[in-house]
Amino acid sequence: MFLERMQPFQLKPVDFSVLSVVAHNPGITSRQLCTALGILPPNLVGMVNALEKRELVLRRPHPHDGRAMGLHLTPSGQKLMRDAEKTAAALEADVASRLTPAEQRTLISLLKKVYQPE
Amino acid sequence: MFLERMQPFQLKPVDFSVLSVVAHNPGITSRQLCTALGILPPNLVGMVNALEKRELVLRRPHPHDGRAMGLHLTPSGQKLMRDAEKTAAALEADVASRLTPAEQRTLISLLKKVYQPE
DNA sequence: TATTGTTATACTCTATAACTATA
DNA sequence: TATAGTTATAGAGTATAACAATA
Numbered sequence: 001m002f003l004e005r006m007q008p009f010q011l012k013p014v015d016f017s018v019l020s021v022v023a024h025n026p027g028i029t030s031r032q033l034c035t036a037l038g039i040l041p042p043n044l045v046g047m048v049n050a051l052e053k054r055e056l057v058l059r060r061p062h063p064h065d066g067r068a069m070g071l072h073l074t075p076s077g078q079k080l081m082r083d084a085e086k087t088a089a090a091l092e093a094d095v096a097s098r099l100t101p102a103e104q105r106t107l108i109s110l111l112k113k114v115y116q117p118e
Numbered sequence: 119m120f121l122e123r124m125q126p127f128q129l130k131p132v133d134f135s136v137l138s139v140v141a142h143n144p145g146i147t148s149r150q151l152c153t154a155l156g157i158l159p160p161n162l163v164g165m166v167n168a169l170e171k172r173e174l175v176l177r178r179p180h181p182h183d184g185r186a187m188g189l190h191l192t193p194s195g196q197k198l199m200r201d202a203e204k205t206a207a208a209l210e211a212d213v214a215s216r217l218t219p220a221e222q223r224t225l226i227s228l229l230k231k232v233y234q235p236e
Numbered sequence: 237t238a239t240t241g242t243t244a245t246a247c248t249c250t251a252t253a254a255c256t257a258t259a
Numbered sequence: 260t261a262t263a264g265t266t267a268t269a270g271a272g273t274a275t276a277a278c279a280a281t282a
Contacts, residue, residue, distance in 0.1 A: 001236055014249095031263060040251065045265060067258045067263040098232050107232070110225040114216050118119055132272095148241065161273065163242060185240040185281045 005091050009084045014039070016084060018047055019073065022057060023081045027070040029062060056080060123209050127202045132157070134202060136165055137191065140175060141199045145188040147180060174198060 006016060014037070021036050022028060030048070034041050048071070051057045056077035062068035073081065096104060124134060135155050140146060148166070152159050166189065169175045174195035180186035191199065214222060 004236075029263075030265095041264065042252085042266075042268095043250065062263090065259075065263080067256095069264070095232060098234065099228065103228055103231070106224065107228040110217065110221055110228070113221070114213060114225070116216065118122075149239085158274065159241070160243075160245095160275085180240095183240080183282075187241070 001091060001095075002088070005087050006084065009080055009087070011080075011084060014047065015051065016088070018044075018051065019056060019077060019081050020085065022071045023073050023078065023085075026072050027060075027062075029065075029068040029070060031068070033071065051077075119209060119213075120206070123205050124202065127198055127205075129198075129202060132165065133169065134206070136162075136169065137174060137195060137199050138203065140189045141191050141196065141203075144190050145178075145180075147183075147186040147188060149186070151189060169195075 002013060006012070009016075011019070017037055018033065021033055025032075028036075030041060030044055033039070034044050039047075048057060048059070052059065055074050058072055058074055059069040060072055062070045099107060120131060124130070127134075129137070132155070136151065139151055139154055143150075146154075148159060148162055151157070152162050157165075166175060166177070170177065173192050176190055176192055177187040178190060180188045217225060
């Protein structure tokens with residue numbers, strides 16, 4: 001369902017995540033982004049390159065660290081993400097509405113109870 | 119957790135699934151196995167080759183269809199799967215025991231209610 | 237003509253080693 | 260010396276096309 005709803009934006013899940021984290025953390029470095037998303041640095045390079053080619057993000061030199069690059073959304077990237085995040089929120093609301101608020105709380109509580117990694 | 123518990127048997131999840139389906143459906147053809155597991159035929163070949171090299175499964179000509187091969191577990195494959203399935207059942211019981219039977223029923227019911235693919 | 241098993245192949249995802257430039 | 264970003268590369272996982280043997 002997420003794939004379908006993101007098709008108008010031509011965003012894969014990982015692209016959405018990258019753009020969303022950058023949108024809410026402008027100037028974040030590649031390293032920090034990798035840590036936040038559980039992506040390895042070599043695998044992020046190509047994604048950012050592609051998003052940069054689409055003029056959705058841009059790399060700017062980091063103000064305090066000459067080695068690092070700060071990531072930012074372009075104006076068109078910001079516009080795209082406003083719409084994409086609205087769509088994602090609508091999807092979540094659609095799915096959540098299948099349960100009453102009480103059921104939602106029960107489900108989350110039971111899932112937390114079963115999910116205890118050893 | 120499944121990966122860890124299957125390590126003594128050197129079985130990846132897909133290997134466990136293949137061996138389990140063959141164990142309970144001796145003589146099943148590659149096509150049927152692919153349909154059952156959602157695997158594409160070209161991608162099953164290598165898995166069965168590897169399991170055959172480990173002498174866990176064997177391909178025998180199909181009795182009624184000269185094109186097809188019937189898949190069977192070897193004696194050592196049967197022994198391995200008896201232990202592996204016991205281990206898998208124990209894991210499932212361990213996780214299930216984190217909820218009371220009533221909670222288990224509630225969780226399954228709520229999950230069924232949210233999971234309605236569009 | 238259609239199907240089974242197979243080969244070859246390509247594309248994606250993920251992972252590690254090593255380089256460069258800065259710290 | 261350690262770290263950030265990058266390159267090259269290797270290994271899984273997954274997908275399609277095409278072929279030989281058989282139906």
